[in-house]
Amino acid sequence: MPNETVPTFSPTRRSILKAASGLAVLGTGIAGFPSIVRAQTKEMIIGCAGGHVGWMNETVVPLFEKKYDCKIALEGTRSSVNLEKMRQNRDKPYLSVVMMDDPVLIQAVGEGVIEKLTPAGVPNLSSLKPGTVHMDGMWANYQQPWCGIGFNTDSAKAVASWADLWDKNLQGKVIIPSLQNTEGVWPLIFAAALATGKPLAEAQYDIDAAFAKLKQLKPNILNIYTQMPASFNLLEQGEASMLAGAFSEFAIPREKAGAPVALAAPKEGVGAMPSGIARVKGGPQDELALAFINEMLGPQFQEAMITKTFALPTSTKAPPSDIVPADIPVFAPDWGNVAKNRQAWIERFDREIAA
Amino acid sequence: MSKATLDPHTAAVARPGHRGFKIDPTAALALPAVLYLVAAYAIPLAILLFAAFRTPEGLSLANFAGFFADAYNWQVTYNTLWSAGMSTLACLVIGYPTAVALARSRGVVQMALLVSLILPLSVGVVVKAFAWTIMLRTNGILNQALLGIGLIDAPLRLLFTPTGLVIGAVNVFLPFMILPIYSVLRLVDARLPEAAATLGAGPVYRFFHVLLPLTLPGIIAGVAFVFSLTVSMYVVPNLLMGEQFMTLPRLVARSYLYFRNEALGSTIAVILLVIAVAVVMGSQYLIRLTRHET
Incomplete structure (x- = not known):
């Protein structure tokens, strides 16, 4: 008796219509209960x-x-x-x-x-x-998120000013971000403020002064990074003493995890x-x-x-944060100006600072 | 070649002018590879070449002229060739004696040498480059070793220096120098240097006048391999040098990914391609020349 051992499927017109109507009911059900x-x-x-x-x-x-x-x-x-x-x-x-x-x-x-x-x-x-x-x-x-100066706590106890990056004792011990990275603008903008003595809001447009000042930093530069984690590792290991433009969301968790690093908010301000x-x-x-x-x-x-x-x-309804001291300015630059000039700055940076 | 004369199918393929020319059916075995290479290499290459020569005014060499008009790009080209050249030279200097030792060793020793050569190839370039960022530090193992054996009095700065880059690159690409030289050395008749010795040739003379000429094809192949790989390396300079040492492959990546300048990226890629093709073709020519002379 082959029919008892081998199941067979012989669709009839009636069975096909039954199956189709069943599917239609199911489809209507799904469409009819969107919330579920x-x-x-x-x-x-x-x-x-x-x-x-x-x-x-x-x-x-x-x-x-x-x-x-x-x-x-x-x-x-x-x-x-x-x-x-x-x-x-x-x-x-x-x-x-x-x-x-x-x-x-x-x-x-x-x-x-x-x-x-x-x-x-x-x-x-x-x-x-x-x-x-x-x-x-x-x-x-x-x-x-804010950017300041990340530093190795075995090398220094604090960083008071962005000018500390230019310290003669830090030859080959400073890491800065590439201008390809968004945080790369901070060394440039704070260099402009240090060079001109102008407030950050004005100094950010004096890019010639910024490059001239940054050029003086070259003997201290260990590396110009595009990948921050690898460079931050060098800071933790003491190969570098300072990392300009370090992120709060990266540096502070490492500090809290017990790594010998800290994030300084220098007196001139931090970058938003x-x-x-x-x-x-x-x-x-x-x-x-x-x-x-x-x-x-x-x-x-x-x-x-x-x-x-x-x-x-950024919400005025959120509880205020004390992560940055109240007397330290939190500076947001003219990002439109940054976006407009970034490619030209990168090309200049390649030739004057990185090379 | 001897098979070509025996096999009528192959002979027909070898002589396209022959009447009744037929394609060898076994050629169809290469079809998957050919299709893959056409899709993954030939078509993208054609697009790349087109993009490099395309300008708003039509096809021209203007992109190349623009690239070479900038002194900075000459510096980048020099950096690329310098790092590739130095890495290749270092691989040759270290790799040749290693290949000789490998060819002359037998049994377990040879097996151990081969494994130690092949096994590191399974480790990714990124991992190796990261490892070198640790070893090249001022308090890294390399400086400690040099201080320990009294070669230096104070730690050297190796990380983010061209020297560090060459050290890292040699680690990655050394097997590609050793293996071609080793494969040629295995074919060298060991009695030839012995015969030279019986005729009074000293070790140095035997090396320069017997062994070196016989192994030239292996050296040329190794140099071509390593130079082609090091001239286009991206990860190693990225991790071991940062932005301070720009090379052509890194400029290609930046042009495409950051500047969105397809014309510049394609132009530099074509320049790199020309360098690599010149090295491969030059090496083929040299190999033929050495075979002819020997």
Whole structure:
């Protein structure tokens, strides 16, 4: 009896119609209960810096996923790479939100790949500190990581001034960032202020003075880096004594972990890093994107993130931070000027400082 | 060659002018590789070449003229050739005696030498370069060793110096020098230097007039290998030199990834390609020349 041992499938017209009607009922059911079924499949992709993936997954991502019952996928890479992705996928964007440095966001505005934020869609926009909403709402800063001078605590007890980098006893012991990195502008801007004696807001435009002063730093330069972690390791090991432009979110956790390093906030000031957040033009999950941006600009998420990033909050409703002494200026430069001149500065830097 | 004359299929392939020319069916075995190389190499190369010669006014050499008009680019080209040249020379000086030792050793010793040569190839370049950033420090193992044996009185600065770069590069590329020389040395008749010795030739004379000429093809192949690899190295200079020592491959990466200047990136890539092709073709010519002379 072959039919008892080998199962066979002989579809009849009746069985096919039955199966089709069953599927149709199931499909209608799915479409009819969006709050149950669709909410579980909601997913949003956010482009951010590679170094941000760790703290975001530990702080803001779980908060948001729980509150909005969705999944967040982070694409962590360089800001310039995320910009390239937006350009390449301009017709069919897959990123909903991007978190980038301000100079790159200026380029993103030029490329027309990000969309304006308004208080109607992002209510927390109205309670941000002055100077943190840019180009009439094209993007906003969700935090201000700050840059000072990282130093090896076995080599020095404190760093009082940016002028200490030029100390004759530090020959071959200073590391500075490349101008390709956003933090690369700090040695240049503080060099301009030291050379001219002008306030930072004015000195930042005196780039000839900045290069002349930076040229005097050459005997002290051990390395000009593009990859910060490797250079920071040299600081921890004592191969370097100072690292100009060290990040709060990188240096302070290492200090707290017991490494012989500290981050100084010199008397001339510290640099406010431009951590911007923007909505991708025509990106998927637009409502979710606006909700995420709103939360990132609000006190609850900012309070959570700065426990890991040791940055300054930008929401006026967030508890004030004492991570930078109150008498030390926190300077945000004219990023538009930086973006406009950066390529020319890099080429000049290559020839006058790095070579 | 002898097979070509015996096998009628191969003979037909070898003489395209022959009547009734047919493609050897075994050539189809190379089809997957050919297709892969066309897609992954030939087409991108054609695009690269086109981008290098394309200007708003049409195809021209303007991008190359612009590149070489800048003195800084000459410095970068010099850095690239210098680091490749010095690394190749250091590999040759260290690699030749090693290849001789390898060829003359037998049994377990030879096995141990071969394993110690091949095994490091499985370690990634990034890992090796990072390891050198530790070893080249002022308090690193290299300085400690030099201080320990009394060669230096104070630690040398090696990290982020051209010397450190060459040391790191030699570690990565040395096997590519040793293996071609070793493969040629294995074919050298050991009785030839002995015969020279019986005729009164001293060790130095035997080396320069017997062994060295016989192993020239291996040396040329090793030099071509190592030079081609070191002239295009990216990770090692990036980690061991930072921004202070710009090379052509790093300028290519910056042009594409940072400046978004496709024309500049393609132009430099073509210059690098010309250097590499010149080295390979030059070495082939030299190998043929040495074979002809010997």
